[in-house]
Amino acid sequence: MNLENYFPVLLFILVGLGVGVAPQVIGFLLGPHRPDAQKNSAYECGFEAFEDARMKFDVRYYLIAILFILFDLETAFFFPWGVSFRELGWPAYVTMMIFIAEFVVGFWYIWKKGALDWE
Known part of the structure; x- marks a missing residue:
């Protein structure tokens, strides 16, 4: 070898x-290794980091994160399609339009269900 x-x-x-x-x-x-009260405070998760693990918490933070990841990954499919669009031709165009229609229907559904409302 x-x-x-x-x-x-x-x-x-x-x-x-x-x-x-x-x-x-x-x-x-x-x-620096100087943690203070502000550095140890709750940031984006919405609850204190050093409390009981069995406490109730709001799942909206995680729902928004999951929806962001889902739609972010779906939009990642647009880039390779756009780069190779000329070589792929009309079948790829029709397929992508179906994909975009499913994308819009999914977004409309979560919007109407209130998953994006923050009250």
Whole structure:
């Protein structure tokens, strides 16, 4: 087995690990370690972080997050379609219009159900 053929793969893995791990280590070593009341307060989750795990909480935060992920992933399909639209032709256009119609119907449904209302 010739290891020279695997050098680009190993280099890619090492650079990826370096880019992923180095900023975290540098931030941990050089960052301040002075938590205060504001830093430990509830941020976006809506409830205190250090309370009983069995407390009731509002699921609207998670519903909005799930809907965002769902529609964000659906819109991610538009980019490869748009890039290769000329090569794909009319069948791809019709298929994408059906997809967009399903997308709009789903969005209309959650809107009418009140899933996006914040009261």
